[in-house]
Amino acid sequence: MEFHHTTVLLHEMIDSVLTDPHGVYVDCTLGGGGHSMALSERLEEDALVIGVDQDQEAIDAASERLKGTGCRHLFVRDNFSHISSILDSLDIEKVDGFIFDLGVSSHQLDDGERGFSYMNNGKLDMRMDQRNPLTAYEIVNTYDEDDLTRIIREYGEERWARRIAQFIVNFRNEKPIETTDDLVRVIKAAIPAHARRNGPHPAKRTFQAIRIEVNNELGILKDTMEACVGHLKVGGRLGVITFQSLEDRIIKNTFREMERDCICPPDLPVCVCHHHRTVKSLGKAIKPSDREVEENPRARSAVLRVVEKV
Incomplete structure (x- = not known):
């Protein structure tokens, strides 16, 4: 089955995350390569896009799609929860931006053999x-x-x-x-x-x-977000698209905690947590336009949140 996935909030994500056209960016949910393709088209030849996905079909489809784009590309088959070891293996310490498009892809839903959908029969x-x-x-x-x-x-x-x-x-x-x-x-x-x-x-x-x-989609989110922020350059950005309330709640609360200078209980007279702010939120959560939802009903529940390393 040909890999097909309609990328949600495509331009909103790239506009939010792209800061340096010569930089290093990691698409942690490569999928069919929609976000990576749009990002690559706005990068210079010396820039690098690292595509991470645990689905070999996604990597194969994205690597084919991104052939001929101007910047450099690397593809890694792994779970994004291993982002620190992935970057260490590539000898990369800091990056300019991370992209996450959480949940199941259109291809996975539509391929009955993968067993994701209640609409298509399969094992x-x-x-x-x-x-x-x-x-x-x-x-x-x-x-x-x-x-x-x-x-x-x-x-x-x-x-x-x-x-x-x-x-x-x-x-x-x-x-x-x-x-x-x-x-x-x-x-x-x-x-x-x-x-x-x-x-x-x-x-x-x-x-x-x-x-x-x-x-284990929810269990890995908080630690992964914190690891990504640790690998961001100052001024670098992290964008996350969620599709259901449980994911979004974890992302929102994790970002909110990272935005605070102190996370001690409010009744403590002095700070003992020594927690320091690491990010700032870039505006309110972004949702798809009415037109995008009309063209792609699966986009209806999507929410994009973006933070910047401080």
């Missing part, structure tokens, strides 16, 4: 990195009811989490839940009819929750 997989031993199949068929409930409630913000977990366990006691269609049927059976009439697809929240668990 339960959901791995962004095919080397990851943990799959959605393992979670759905081996996690106990309490763990399933916790994941679906916390990561999916699903009010019917307990009931869905019960139905999953009951169903798999008869036979394994092997495909996305199997899981959708179980979820639809678990959610009462009146609750399925309005709102998003009944499986949307549960699929999101399982995908987050498979890829």
Whole structure:
């Protein structure tokens, strides 16, 4: 399947992150290379763009797409949580900008064989990195009811989490839940009819929750943001696009903490944390225009936040 991904908030991201046309930039979620392509077109020949992705299909597609662009490129197959070791291996200490476009790509959603989507049938997989031993199949068929409930409630913000977990366990006691269609049927059976009439697809929240668990998407965000700021030059920028409230809350709170000079409890008479401000926020969060949402409905929930190293 040809790699296809519609890049969200493309120009807003590049306008926000680009500071030096001769600089070094890291696209930590390379995907199909949309942001890297737009960035490369505005950089000089001596500039460097490092593309990081854990999905080999994404790296292959992006490297092909970026052939012939003016600046230098390096591609690394790894998880962005390893950004410090990635830069160390390239003998790069400081960079001018980081780009993050979090969540699942359009290609991953549309490729039924990857098992990400409740709209396309395929084996339960959901791995962004095919080397990851943990799959959605393992979670759905081996996690106990309490763990399933916790994941679906916390990561999916699903009010019917307990009931869905019960139905999953009951169903798999008869036979394994092997495909996305199997899981959708179980979820639809678990959610009462009146609750399925309005709102998003009944499986949307549960699929999101399982995908987050498979890829540890939330657990790595705070530490990664702090590591990136540590590698930014003064005046360098970090831009992050999120697509759901849990991600955005972590990014917003992490940036807010890094903007503060003191993070001691307010009742302490003197500062004992010795925390110093490392970034400043560049304006309010940016959301897609009505036109972009009309052309690409998946952009509807996107939020871009940008900070600058001080």
